[in-house]
Amino acid sequence: MPATLADRLEVMFASLKEKREEVVGLLVGEGPQLPPLARQLDSDGDGVLNKAAKEAGFTGKSKSVVEILVPTGLKEKRVLLFGGGAAGKADENDWIMLGGSSVAKLQSANCKAASLVVEVDGEAELPDHEIAAAMAVGALLRSYKFDKYITKKDADEDSATANKLGKLVVHCAEPKKAEKAFVRQNAIGRGVMLARDLVNEPANVLGPVEFAERAKALEDVGVDVEVLDVKELKKRKMGALLAVAQGSSRPARVVVMRWNGSKKSAAPVAFIGKGVVFDTGGISIKPSAGMEDMKGDMGGAACVVGLMHALAARKAKVNAVGVIGCVENMPSGDATRPGDIVTSMSGQTIEVLNTDAEGRLVLADIMYYAQDRFKPQMMVDLATLTGAIMVALGKNYAGLFCNNDELAEGLLAASKATGEKAWRMPLDKAFHKLIDSKNADVKNLGGRWGGACTAAAFLERFVTDKDTPWAHIDLAGTAMDAPKNEISQSWASGWGVRLLDRLVADRYES
Ligand code: BES
Ligand code: MN
Ligand code: ZN
Numbered sequence: 001m002p003a004t005l006a007d008r009l010e011v012m013f014a015s016l017k018e019k020r021e022e023v024v025g026l027l028v029g030e031g032p033q034l035p036p037l038a039r040q041l042d043s044d045g046d047g048v049l050n051k052a053a054k055e056a057g058f059t060g061k062s063k064s065v066v067e068i069l070v071p072t073g074l075k076e077k078r079v080l081l082f083g084g085g086a087a088g089k090a091d092e093n094d095w096i097m098l099g100g101s102s103v104a105k106l107q108s109a110n111c112k113a114a115s116l117v118v119e120v121d122g123e124a125e126l127p128d129h130e131i132a133a134a135m136a137v138g139a140l141l142r143s144y145k146f147d148k149y150i151t152k153k154d155a156d157e158d159s160a161t162a163n164k165l166g167k168l169v170v171h172c173a174e175p176k177k178a179e180k181a182f183v184r185q186n187a188i189g190r191g192v193m194l195a196r197d198l199v200n201e202p203a204n205v206l207g208p209v210e211f212a213e214r215a216k217a218l219e220d221v222g223v224d225v226e227v228l229d230v231k232e233l234k235k236r237k238m239g240a241l242l243a244v245a246q247g248s249s250r251p252a253r254v255v256v257m258r259w260n261g262s263k264k265s266a267a268p269v270a271f272i273g274k275g276v277v278f279d280t281g282g283i284s285i286k287p288s289a290g291m292e293d294m295k296g297d298m299g300g301a302a303c304v305v306g307l308m309h310a311l312a313a314r315k316a317k318v319n320a321v322g323v324i325g326c327v328e329n330m331p332s333g334d335a336t337r338p339g340d341i342v343t344s345m346s347g348q349t350i351e352v353l354n355t356d357a358e359g360r361l362v363l364a365d366i367m368y369y370a371q372d373r374f375k376p377q378m379m380v381d382l383a384t385l386t387g388a389i390m391v392a393l394g395k396n397y398a399g400l401f402c403n404n405d406e407l408a409e410g411l412l413a414a415s416k417a418t419g420e421k422a423w424r425m426p427l428d429k430a431f432h433k434l435i436d437s438k439n440a441d442v443k444n445l446g447g448r449w450g451g452a453c454t455a456a457a458f459l460e461r462f463v464t465d466k467d468t469p470w471a472h473i474d475l476a477g478t479a480m481d482a483p484k485n486e487i488s489q490s491w492a493s494g495w496g497v498r499l500l501d502r503l504v505a506d507r508y509e510s
Helices: 036-044 048-056 092-108 128-143 153-158 175-200 208-221 230-235 239-245 291-296 299-313 359-374 388-393 405-418 429-433 451-460 497-508
Strands: 010-014 023-029 065-069 078-085 113-117 167-171 224-228 253-260 269-279 319-329 341-343 349-351 378-383 398-402 422-425 470-474
Touching: 010 128, 010 175, 023 036, 023 092, 036 048, 048 065, 048 078, 078 092, 092 113, 092 128, 092 405, 128 167, 128 175, 167 175, 175 291, 175 299, 175 497, 208 224, 208 253, 208 269, 208 299, 208 319, 230 239, 239 319, 239 341, 239 359, 253 299, 269 291, 269 299, 269 359, 269 497, 299 319, 299 378, 299 497, 319 359, 359 378, 359 451, 388 398, 388 422, 388 451, 398 405, 398 451, 405 422, 405 470, 405 497, 422 451, 429 451, 451 470
Parallel strands: 010 167, 023 078, 023 113, 113 167, 269 319, 269 378, 378 470, 398 422
Antiparallel strands: 065 078, 224 253, 253 319, 341 349, 398 470
8 A cells, every 4th residue: 555545544443332532422313312322421421412412402413513522420521412314314425424524523622532423223224334334434535634745744733723633433333344344435435545645646756657656556455557658658559648748758658457356258347547647738838827736637547546446445346447548748849739640549640739638639549448458348538638627517516428328327326326426418429520620530629619528529539339338527627626525625536436436336246
């Protein structure tokens, strides 16, 4: 495991009887009474819990909290009541989110360790140990921070508002079962955090070669990883991808990751990621304001790496391949010029009218490569492809383009289930007209309008077998500088890992 995955929060499970930390959070549903352990604490404390709940108008509604400082008669320094809502209505994702918002409250209690008591007692659709595991991963994701380059952490820890919480003990009736359920949750959570780490990492540290090395580390969880260098990419005639990379002094890499969790004969599902470690725009250079954000232009590739980690670590019963194209888009004497015509691996020629529309060139070659080599039963590509998708959908929704209604429906269902929002956008012949070139088979620029749609149409030309269900997800708005929520507070969200893991679990596992 890379060092950056070092935990800021240690999560463990314990029984209801085990010793509690001095700060305790109690999960309380919308029922008429407190759950058993809370009732016992209440009587030990002379009814202080009920009194505080009444005083605060607390009814157990979801997202409500009561904090009781120094409750008399109890050993605990603080008790927090967390509203679990009508437990019967809550699904797994609701519990994950509640884990995130609960740990945030416990963090602000300014303690080193805390207990969280899960005792929903059969009122919920999920058993308590699964709720405990879901809340635990929510807590873990909420605690993620990218602070490896802050050298003055001590000063930060002295401040009154600092988050000192380093240990969370989740209590439930069957902690052994919770631990087991957590294996899956933890695999997914680690995948999300791995994606966040990659996106947050600055481009001087994470060049194409270093990115490939990080992906190579997935061998530790049983993923088979191949790294193709420039010589091999030239041999395979990836002229489009190499045209993007040629302006940079740092050489390109393509990484092929394989997780074989199903029988050998089963066609794999394929995930393809844009891994532009930094996008200056190239000769069609971007304005300087905000250009620093382009260190995140490998959000699609990061998602694929995070997903492959999740699938392998939870031993998903599926054959999956991940292919990512790692390049840097720089202006230089060697850079591709506007007007250049390049030949992609598929044989189609591309007129490069704007060197800042580079992501589609990278994807063209690796999408073709993945289909040619693996004949996948389905293919999803992920890319921070266009600013236009943010104009269309804002920063809460990723854009979903899909040539197959069943796949689109599966993706949207997984999106609903995980709260990682996506919205379907059109593929249409009309967009293809806009990218026909006078001088080559296709040009890398559409007109003024519908920039996300002409980009998707461009990619569609590289889906060589039209019967292969294919989806393109434009996550320019959601992967980086994303809106904060219960489980994501970092600049990089790790968007898509949970969604795609869920898609695989619900539709592609044997
Ligand atoms: N990486 C950018 C898209 C992007 C913009 C991602 C902002 C995240 C935040 C992409 O390579 C790009 O530059 N797209 C151009 C395409 C245009 C030149 C057709 C864009 O969106 O402006
Ligand atoms: Mn660009
Ligand atoms: Zn880009």
